[in-house]
Amino acid sequence: MKMTKAIAAALGLALTATTVLAAGVHPGKESIEKSGYKGPETCEECHPGSAKGFLDTVHWKHASKVTNVEGIDAKVEYGMKNRIYVMCNGNDIVNNLKEIPKSPVTGKSKFSGCNTCHPGNHLSDVGSTGAAAEAAVDCLVCHSTDYDFRQRKPFKNEKGEVVMGQDRSTKAALAIGKPTVKNCMVCHEAAGGGVIVKRGFSFTKDTDAHAAKGMVCVDCHKAKDHKMPTGHDPNNWANDGVFVSCADTSCHGVKPHKDADLNRHCAKIACQTCHIPRTGGAFAKDFTVWEQTPDKFYEPTTLKKEANETTPVYAWYNGTVKNTPHFIGPKGSKKDGKSKITPFKIFQGKAYYNKQTGELLSMDFAQPMSDGDTRAGVLSAAKTLGLKNPEKIAKEAVPGWQTIYFGSNHLVTKTKALYCANCHAPNGVLNFKDLGYSDKEIVKLTSPELFMEKLAQKQKEEW
């Protein structure tokens, strides 16, 4: 009898949970309504260990060990916490969230910093650990669909410390669930200095085949224990050690097409090459010359286009990355047996280089944002990073350009995908010469002979 009751109770609970989940409602509503939301400790009632686990992810640390990039220390963690490259030119260390010097024109200041998107409260900042850090995690900024962003603003507390506010209202907590596109885009759409600047894509039904099907970011970037799978973008180094690929068996598999000839292409051509024929976003920035904006503060001079307004460049990519002061991009070749022809968003940035060592220098944005003095920004960063003779370094710093190949992994299309003649033609989108093909191979690769009979038959069937 006891056993029967226990089984009935278990089935009842399971049914309730299933019903709640099927209805898209996060369980625990009654408990939150009754006790209010107290931050991560409320979440921990059902998800014990989550906050501590989250502190060991890239979203909290903004860094990880990196194994596929040349010229860096395998024992050191790299990411937006400490990297120096020309999309941002600063990082969480030199551009720690702070109040910038007052504008000499208006006398006004403002808060600025690379770590404004960090999901802590800034007192517990990038990479912090311990009980205070666990309690500082802003679970709701990623998990609530009713977050009031007026609360998420930096301010100074009574000790003069800069604190990032959070919405910890019961109202926001009652709207929790799997992160929506909006939750991710709160930070990711404005990275690099504005909307559609860094990555150059928007994830809407009009711009992406996956979004058009109602998918959200975490359907592909499916996290386990908050560890987020990513692709192999040559410029996105930090990772949680898990990766996502179109060819995953739960997605498209290694033979995604009905046509065997198309599937044969998958051995040498990345899916993105045909299915992401356009890109967008910033294509050039100048950190040595900042433009005054209408509020009389300054921003780096930036040239940009909308999503789908620029064309990618194509290169062989084997997942490893060349990393020099003037170039960050894919390594690979036609002959290595591992590489695929892959599209990239090209970006070029101008910044200051160390005259003595040739290394790219970092910049603290506080001073240039206030009055446009970029060398003062270099000086401040050099001091923060403990470089020897920072005044000399800043005074002698030499402007120069760095080219970066960004991964082009969104703006997926089925209907506008490249087809045979887009590439296999004398004026095709792929530069076979640059990709290492011989003249003889190019003659063959750019002839309709490759597809004439098949496409003629298909055309006949279609009409």
Add this chain to the structure above:
Amino acid sequence: MKKAVSVMVLVAVAALTIFCFGSVASAGEEIKMVGVITKIDIAGKDAKTATATLKDNKTEQLVVITVEDDLTLDKFKDHRIVEGDEIRCKYEVIDGKNVSKLFRKTAGC
């Protein structure tokens, strides 16, 4: 003679005015501007339309923009876009309204 000259001057001024400002008022043409939000009017969480008043950075004129796209409306509702934000905007004049085609904050991290 003086009258004829005056008329000609008036006509010339009128033509110049139409030439200079004609594009601003013409329907169907996309107009670009950057300005700071001085006011947002939106009627609650279920609103399907809102208006935002922008102060044009170049002309300092106030321009009332009608916003109808879900993405921007959502940003008004959860206050990701608020008064004081600088906006890059493209709009078209449709039935006398400046209807937004692109409405984005200029700032980022």
